[in-house]
Amino acid sequence: MSNEAVDKLVRRVKGRGSSGKKKQDNRLQCDSAATGENGLKSNGKQVVDARVTWNDLDARGLAQDPAANDTREVEGGGFQTTFQESDQEMDDIDWEDGSSSILGHVKNHPGDGIREVTIEFSESPDSAKRKPIRRATAEEKGLAELVHKVHLLCLLARGRIIDHACDDPLIQASLLSILPAHLSNTLGDPKLHAKALSPLAHWFHNNFHVASSVSEKRSFHSALSCALETREGTLEELAALSVALFRALKLTTRFVSILDVASIKPDADKYESLSQGTSKMHRGIFNTSTLMVDRPKEVFIPPKSLSCNEKKNVAETSSKTSCKSKDNCSRSKKIQSNDSPPAVELKDKMVDTFPCEAQNNTSEECVTKKSQGSKRKGDLEFEMQLQMAMSATAVATQSNKELDVKESSNSSDVSSPFKRIRKIANEESSSQGISTALGSRKIGSPLYWAEVYCSGENLTGKWVHVDAVHDIVDGEQKVEAAADACKTSLRYVVAFAGLGAKDVTRRYCMKWYKIASQRVNSLWWDAVLAPLRELESGATGGMAHLEKPHADASNEHENVIASGLSDLPMPNELPSNVDLPKESGRKNDVESSGRNSFAATRNTIEDMELQTRALTEPLPTNQQAYKNHLLYAIEKWLTKCQILHPKGPILGFCSGHPVYPRACVQTLRTKERWLREGLQVKVKELPAKVVKQSGKLKKVQFSEDDDYGETDSGVVELYGMWQLEPLQLPHAVNGIVPKNERGQVDVWSEKCLPPGTVHLRLPRVFYVAKRLEIDYAPAMVGFEFRNGRSVPVFDGIVVCNEFKDAILEAYAEEEERRDAEEKKRNEAQAISRWYQLLSSIITRQRLNNSYGNGLLPQMPSNVQNTNNQPDVHVGSTQPPGHQKDAKDRKLNAPSMTLTDDHEHVFLVEDQSFDEETSTRTKRCHCGFSVQVEEL
DNA sequence: GTGTGGTACGAGGCTTTGTCAACC
DNA sequence: AGGTTGACTTTGCCTCGTACCACA
Structure with a gap:
């Protein structure tokens, strides 16, 4: 390729607009190659093996009709001539973006090595390294939110079931019967203090143990009875027992649970698991720490030799199990191959049995899930249930030994979260930290505990956190750290009582900014909780007198989901004036009424306390938390249209940036935008902020200003609310409507109408105004986006008030006349059509008579x-x-x-x-x- | 190993005031 | 000749959320 040709090419490339950036790249590459520089760029970028070799003929040929290649003959200097001739053609050709692999090694004339041009495409190592980012679509987000909401509702229902079971008189009586007398006597003081609860918690901790032998699966109620009998049970059961005990002792007690709900963000679990590696691995919604479904009764009893203790622990800590275990994978495969008919039969019955097995299988599954791409939680749930059923059948034949091996193989992977929790525990071990008495394996995320109302605490009384299972009293500050260590988010902490529920997350979560985005829309959540809150406040001494059916001790629910839930009266089913609540029912009426009046205050006080916590959140330590913080802001993270006004007070500093109250953040708008709100900027107000104009507008302005050379346009002046006053549009004078520069009135709202004018939203009304020679302005009511651009939408006209009646009257007449005309036109048309029809019938008949020989006409x-x-x-x-x-x-x-x-x-x-x-x-x-x- | 800050980038929201040719 | 109609083409910036990287 001659230098002249190359120069020409370069000139053309330079002359070309920015629209063909990629084209430039291609051609420049070609240039450098053609001039013998051979394109080995020394910019440190990796040269990948995407080498394209073709001769100069093909270089042209590729850009032209490939079919023409065969017929073209280029030899020696002939190329240059052809090149020049086709110069214009090449200009007109749209170069295709193509991958280098497609080009491959093109060689029309294998023998012609002289003309070969080698182009080596260099590729940034970054681009190869960077994984393609697939972001969730709006639909996926919506679905995830839906799952989140449904899961929340299920967990709320579960909480109500547990709360209901805690009220069982038989269980309470049994607990009282085993409680040493001296402990029940310690609560004689009418002013209850948190300290008084410590001996109780201690006794409970010593007498009840987490998850020893796994008993047969049954409804929660019977599981609770069983746990009481054996003094062993799951964390959930034990927490419920502790609640029952406190209630038996006539303490106002709530059952509190962290609702460990499926993420509100799509694939969050996947990302979490990928980043965290261990905990929270791929848990489906039915495999979270909080079990939602009671186990069916008719499940088989696992072999006694099975290490149930460990199994249970795994189940309780749920997510702590690693999913990396190769043993799991191999075993699961084995289990799958053992899919025998009995296993299939049992599938339906085995739902939610053997959580630990499920966990392991899920773990195995999650590995495959990674490769399969994202699956919905519903699919996972189904698969998990299937696997659980299979494995539950298969595991009956598995030896205990195998499980032990598995456990030990897992232990290395499992260790890290436990290390973390141990670390936390050590930090706090001086007094009451997370108890390690049960051994490190038994430490899991705090998911359940009790809240006992201690009237002797503070001046006004206080709900005291009591985790009797871990022998922790008044440890509300430790919950967040412990949950953090186990990667459990404190998104929803809900207290259950009297079949109601109340969100008490604020009491336990100090870093609200971390969970705020993970919580569901507060309006929805509040609406869901509203009736439950009423019930809760009624039960813990609120104003309402609500009846709750006593659980029949002999009535063991065969299926809690089916019968238990239906047994629980829904809030709106409860009569509001029936007086037999659990709490008040235990006391006489006088006491009850007195307590109710106090408790109403108690409830309010708690609300105030939670509100106070919401408003006095500690300052986050990282900058980015201030980006959307509800209470605080730093200037750095304000958006383009925000400003601090007034700029103070400074509440503290974060990384050297002063922290201001969020209330100081004001939204700015342009003058025009404020006009839409019916506000205008006061005279002599300077813009609060000046920002760069968007490129699109700038382009328009620059083109307009080109003739005048330099311009200071390209900026947008923004004003704040404090610089505004109510809009004062010019009055209509002498029947003339004040119009804008486009000869119209922008009617964003009634406020935008000039005084003395009225907006008539009637079709064709402008004809009337025109005919009456009344001054009017078209009313622009908004924009619609059509054909890639905004088009103003007009609706009616704006006229002076005094002409309103005249116009309406004339309009009515005009419309009447129009209607009459239209009717007339329609009639004429009808007549014309009838005539045509009849004519054609007659003609047809005549023809038929004349020539049809009596044939039946159509x-x-x-x-x-x-x-x-x-x-x-x-x-x-x-x-x-x-x-x-x-x-x-x-x-x-x-x-x-x-x-x-x-x-x-x-x-x-x-x-x-x-x-x-x-x-x-x-x-x-x-x-x-x-x-x-x-x- | 973990947390933090900075950067890059996709998704989604907000923006917003014609032209020309054929036909009647 | 002048008015009406319909085709044309499918913005582009900003914010938010978050993945990723470097660094402490």
Whole structure:
């Protein structure tokens, strides 16, 4: 390729607009290659093996019609000529973006090595390294939110079931019966202090143990009884027992649970698991720490030799199990191959049994899930249940040994979260930290505990956190750290009592900014909780007197989901005036009424406390937390249209940036935008902020300003609320409507109407104003985006008040006239069409008579043949000259084949006239009739 | 190993005031 | 000749959320 040709190419590339950036790249690469620089760039970028070799002929050929390649012959200097000739052509060609691999190694003339040009595409190592980012679509986000909400509702229902079980009188009585007398006596003081609860918690901790032998699975209620009997149970059961105990001792107690709900963000679990590696691995919604479904009763009992303790622990800590275990994978495969008919039969029954097995299988599954891409939680749930069923059957034949091996193989992976929790525990171990008495394996995320109302705490009383299982009293500050260590988010902490529920997350979560985005829309959540809150406040001493059916101790629920939930009265089913609540029922009426009045205050006080916490959140330590913080802000993270006004007070500093209250953040808008709100900028106010104009507008402005050289446009002036006053538009004077520069009035709202004018939103009203020569302005009410651009939408006109009536009156007349005209037009059209129809019928009949040899003519669709007496509806007001024809002409209907040669005669005395429909019916003695509409 | 700050980038929201040719 | 109609083409910036990287 000659230098001249190359220069030409370069010139053309330079001259080309920015629209062809990629084209430039291609061509420049070509240039450098052609001039012998061979394109080995020394910019440190990795040269990948995407080498394209083609001769200069093909270089052209590729850019032109490939079919032409065969016919073209280029030899020696001939190329240059052809190149020049095709210069213009190349300009017109749209270069395709193509991958280098497609080009491959192109060589039309293998022997022609001289003309070979080698281009090596360099590729940034970054681009190869960076994984393609697939972001969730709006639909996926919506679905995730839906799952989140449903899961929340399920967990709320679960909490109510547990709360209901805690009220069981038999369980409470049993607990009291095993409680040493001296402990029950310690609560004699009417002013209860948190300290007084410590011996109780200690006793409970010593007498009840987490998850020893796994008993048969059953409803929660019976599981609770069983746990009480054996003094061993799951964390959930033990926490519930502790609540029952406190309630038995007539302490106002709530059952508190962290609702460990499926993430509100799509694939959050996946990302979490990928980043965290261990905890929270791929838990489906039915495999979270909080079990939602009670285990069916009719499940098989696992082999006694099985290390149930460990199994249970794994189940409780749920997510702590690693999913990396190779043993799991191999074993699961084995299990799958053992899918025998009994296993299939049991599938339905085995739901939610053997959580630990499920966990392991899920773990295995999650590995495959990664490769399969994202699956919905519902699918996972189904698969998990299937796997659980299979594995539960198969595991019965598994040896205990195998499980132990598995456990030990897992232990290395499992260790890290436990290390973390141990670290936390050590930090706090001086007094009451997370108890390690049960051994490190038994430490899991705090998911359940009790809240006991201690009237002796503070001045006003206080809900005291009591985790009797871990022997922790008043440890609300430790919950967040412990949950953090186990990667459990404190998104929702809900206290249950009296079949109601109350969100008490604020009491336990100090870093609200971390969970705020993970919580569901507060409006929805508040609406869901509203009836439950009423119940809760009623039970813990609120104003409402609500009845709750006592659990029948003998009535063990066979299926809690089916019967248990239906047993629980929903808030709106409860009579509001029936007085037999659990709490108050235990005391006499006088006491109860007195307590209620106090408790109403108690509830309010708690609300205030939670509100106070919400407003006094500690300052976050990282900058980015201030980006959307509800309470605090730093200037750095304000958006383009925000400003601090007033700039103070400074609440603290974060990384050297002063922290201001969020209340100081004001939204700024342009003058025009404020106009839409019916506000205008005060005179002599300087813009609060000046920001760069968007490129699009700038472009327009620059093109306008080009003639004038330099311009200071390209900026947008923004004003704040404090710089505004109510809009004062010019008054309408002398019947003239004040208009904007476009000769119209922007009617964003009523506030935008100039005083003395009115907006008439009527179609075609401007004709009237025009005809009456009244001044008006088209009312622009908004924009719509059409064909890639915004188009103003007009609706009606703006006129001065004094003309309103005149215009409306004229408009009514005009519309009446219009209607009449339209009616007339329609009628004329109808007549014309009837005439055409009848003419064609007649013509057809005549032709048929003349040439059809008596063949049956086709029946026109408008002619009705009923009982061989066709009625033809004929318009009688034919155009002059035609009417007679139409009347006099023979109207041989199809049935006339029966009455050949008959000519209808419509005698006047045989006619009838219907006043209502203006229809005249004419009859021939043969039975033929014709209906004529007289207009 | 973990947390933090900075950067890059996709998704979604907000923005917003014609032209020309054929036809009647 | 002048008015009406319909086709044309499918913005582009900003914010938010978050993945990723470097660094402490």
